[in-house]
Amino acid sequence: QVQLQESGPGLVKPSETLSLTCTVSGGSISNYYWNWVRQPPGKRLEWIGYLHKSGNTRYNPPLKSRVTTSVDTSKNQFTLKLSSVTAADTAVYYCARWDDDHKAFDIWGQGTKVTVS
């Protein structure tokens, strides 16, 4: 059973870079699109972007200039870096697996709360 677990600092200072890691257990990181999704307090879910081990990436345009992602297949992990953060980036950040057969996120991490202050 595949499980995802986010990790990273819960507090980031304004203008600095938010950095999170998602560890995939119970399965391989290969052959899937891995995503980051966030949920600001009281707001709707917001898709940040996806990456594939092949290097293929796609990001949500409003965030594209600040987002960097990478995958480490040896550790079965992928990472998110969001630069120049502001209070508006305060949110619960989720990693999620995209199931291309069903065109949906079929597995999610539990989420990690990041506060910018």
Added chain:
Amino acid sequence: DIVLTQSPGTLSLSPGERATLSCRASQSVSSTYLVWYQQKPGQAPRLLIYGASSRATGIPDRFSGRGSGTDFTLIISRLEPEDFAVYYCQHYGSSPLTFGGGTKVEIK
């Protein structure tokens, strides 16, 4: 970008009642890419319905989805205590992937 508008914002119902949730897209979308999730407090979203009408693995048959074009509906035929949660629709197509604002189904 395609904007998904969910209504109502909150639905107050009793266990055993039928819940009807709406998701309206700002332009016509392919039902292949219309998805519904359930989210409980402190938990990640859980996939319920994909392709507008197909139940995900392990989802009870009291959950059903329908719709096409710009109007989609999630129906919970008889609410169980564990169904009280927030429900989100989501679309992914040529535009960035987007989520609706959610409908909270609360106990009346």
